[in-house]
Amino acid sequence: MGGKKVSPTPRTTREVTGEVPMATSVAVYNEGERGEKEGKAGREREAGHKEQKVGECESVREQASWECENRSCPLSSRGAGCMCVPVYACTASPCALSLTHSDVRTQRVRGGERECEGNQHIAAEMQQEGFRDCDSWSWCRMGRCGIPSLQDGLIAAPLPLSLSSPSHRRSSSSSSSPSPQRRRQTSKCSDEGALWKLDSTTDVKHRPFKPPRRDSSPSSSPSSSSSPMTAQTLMRKDIKSLLPLKCSKLSTDTPFHRSPPRSSSGASEGCYDGGLWDERHKLPNGSASQTAQILFSLGSVYNRPRGTEGREKIIRRPVSKPGVSQGPSLHPPSLHLPPPVPPPPPSEDLTAPSHSPYSPSDSLKPELICGVCHRLFSTAASLTVHMRLHRGSRSLNCCYCGKVFIHSKRLQSHEASCRVADIPSNSLGPPTLTMQPKEEPLEEGEVRVEGGVIVAQADITKARSGKKAQSLLARIQSDDAAAAELLAGDEHHFVKVVDGNVIYFCSVCERSYMTLSSLKRHSNVHSWRRKYPCHYCDKVFALAEYRTKHEVWHTGERRYQCIFCWDAFATYYNLKTHQKTIHGINPSLISSEKTANGGYKQKANALKLYRLLPMRSQKRPYKTYNDSLHNELLQPGETPPLPMPGLDCAMDSGDLLSHAQAVKSDPDDFSDSFHVAEPAEQSDHSGLPQLSQTDVSALTKHDGETEQGRTAFQSLSLPQLPPLRLKGDPGLVETQPSAGHVAAGFRAPGRETNTS
């Protein structure tokens, strides 16, 4: 990846077999194939990433170092605070590639009807895309920025229905049948109780869209509800004000109104004007104190006692630490949030003695897995005891929670936070670690099932089995062949039932997984049954998600948008760094729980202080095993994400051409599948609706044959394919709605590689 340079000495090499439709070459590097790392806290890396030509994936690395071309830009440091950071080589203003709010939206609009004016375009586009009739989501139609009304968040939490102005709010009675996404939101919300989320974008790609009424004055007044989160707005929400969601007190001239926040006049400016930047961050929005205010209100919201609707899905707290209260401690020291309302009931799990074998909270704890040997335990206490087996010689254990670290620095860092977390009740001090016999035949609460047979069981009657495990065990006992087969595993995995929970183990590396799907996903890093090649370079990934994330570096897409200032960032890390440094956000406020396995569990009271903008890339059809078995190629309908030019307005024709060349012409033969654009399309491909997955399904069904359906999908999706279309139509750019941005000297990803 950008920063992560290709290791000159790959851990293992792997020959590309003939069946791999990947490029030609040579050694394929499997970064992380298990090997010499064995034993390092059980966290060896399983690659999931191959590279065709080691050291030659320059396009990726170059992008990692994209910077504002204006070398004099005081903000060129690649830090969170620099607006140029993920802004790749902006040479004009407004930079069309900074992908902050307005760009993010306008870039998707291809109607070319007028200049970027914010969300109206996106609204129009969304309308085109079939997003209709959403009773819970709508873009601000008042302003230019297109911040969605916070309806979702409101729904999610017992918050005022009118965070937004009445004009923003949609009557719930007008709701059509809720979409699946809507259902998702709702269920999530119920789980999260008082949490109100600003995640208006997470599901935008699927969410029905109710076209907003267009404001007659697109230039928008300062009161338009299109500002980043301000203390005012948040506070207002918190107090259930019925006042409209107010925009920040910014004039339209403020950087907030044009994104990226660059000088609107200095077209030659390489990046955002530092002065403006400074001014900008002097604004209340950006101040730490304001942030604190915001968080104060947020905290008062999410600390509100929750209903019981989410009870079924109670988010577990981490493994209880010996002698450590599990009470909520979400308050960053600096934010002075009001004291939390005591967590609902009893929580025996929080108060039960650590040795209590079956405290309620333990029943589902995936955390109770030994990170070293993967054995699972019914209680934190038993795991703690067990963990002693793995200690002794090395002392890199957190003295508060016992967590093992490889690096002393990380241990110190962890202990610092761990100590802070433990302060309230950590009167017992660090646990005494004593060596235990090397192995115990079977530890409390452990059940071993191998080959479909329960080979050992500490005390199954005690086990508070998870529903699935209980069901599975019941089926096994009733001679359910399928269940037995499941437990028997296969060449790729085996299964154990521990404390009533089915745990899936990878046969190759013995990693444990709570879900079979996780295991199967993981197993591909061994088998490489499926390969996910980057559309822009020679990298190949074992997980679709890896590729998706990787391709962001080619496309320049910035989806993580700070709600305080609307800066958008390419990565979650960048966003967090930004919020930490600029807004003083304490990460602990927004962090979710982490399981021992490295998995993540959404914290019920986690705050979402950013918006995740929808992916530009079209959702790819799911691969099926059959697909992958018979054809390692990407599915034809599997379009690459819109490349950088996906920001349509961002590139000039030359850059587009360059970029077109940069994009692999035939990584997966997908280009073959795409018809060359028809002239009509070329002239106005913006009018083409993007097909939703539903559309694809519909097509597929209609055609009665998957491939046909996909083919139809492809041709309709043509606009998504940049190179072919852009190359022959330099004028295309000019049809973009944000023609004013066209001049931006975006340096296309990989351009250097191709032009040099």
Add this chain to the structure above:
DNA sequence: TGCTTCCTGCCACTTCTT
């Protein structure tokens, strides 16, 4: 130290099977 990649539980959604 800063940044990228890896990782995995969970979820929504799609596709397949019955």
Add this chain to the structure above:
DNA sequence: AAGAAGTGGCAGGAAGCA
């Protein structure tokens, strides 16, 4: 049509690298 299985996105911390 319903249920099962498969798929991929997401969070956010750990690992790894420079």
